[in-house]
Amino acid sequence: MKRLLFTLSVVFLLSVSAFADEPQKFSPEKFQAEMEQFITKEACLTPEEAAKFFPLLREMHKKQRTIHQQIKKECKIKPVDECDCKKVVQQRDVYELELKNIQQTYHNKFFCVLPASKVYDVIKAEDRFHRRAFKNWSKNKDDNHHKHQPKK
Numbered sequence: 576m577k578r579l580l581f582t583l584s585v586v587f588l589l590s591v592s593a594f595a596d597e598p599q600k601f602s603p604e605k606f607q608a609e610m611e612q613f614i615t616k617e618a619c620l621t622p623e624e625a626a627k628f629f630p631l632l633r634e635m636h637k638k639q640r641t642i643h644q645q646i647k648k649e650c651k652i653k654p655v656d657e658c659d660c661k662k663v664v665q666q667r668d669v670y671e672l673e674l675k676n677i678q679q680t681y682h683n684k685f686f687c688v689l690p691a692s693k694v695y696d697v698i699k700a701e702d703r704f705h706r707r708a709f710k711n712w713s714k715n716k717d718d719n720h721h722k723h724q725p726k727k
Contacts, residue, residue, distance in 0.1 A: 607633070610704050617700035618693050625690040628697070635681035639674055646670050 590595055611632075615625050654660045685694045 609722050613704045614697055614700045618696035620693065624689055624693065628685065631681060631684050631688065635677060642670050644675050
């Protein structure tokens with residue numbers, strides 16, 4: 576569950592953020608294309624498999640982004656009392672279960688267009704892609720931070 580949340584957080588973070596102080600802004604289309612290319616290669620998808628699979632993956636991500644936006648909206652400001660804090664946490668739990676249900680539903684749809692071994696490979700490849708993207712994003716952010724620090 577933590578890995579799922581981490582992966583989804585990275586996707587969300589990268590899809591709504593721009594690289595600070597970079598001349599080029601983050602492009603969701605470029606990110607999507609790079610991810611699909613990486614998954615295709617890593618999971619050894621044929622062009623026919625990729626053509627059937629990626630529309631489902633995009634559909635799943637779109638539904639997940641909607642839930643992440645709801646979580647972000649409701650957790651933006653900390654409630655002032657204990658009762659409201661409890662309600663927000665419980666609602667977040669509901670959203671996270673909904674995210675997991677979406678994922679499970681789409682994994683079952685993936686089995687209709689790919690063999691189970693390739694679905695497994697796709698999931699692993701997507702995780703690796705997001706970890707690398709997050710690592711690169713963090714590195715670029717740190718590099719930019721150091722570039723703009725005054726020299727002693």
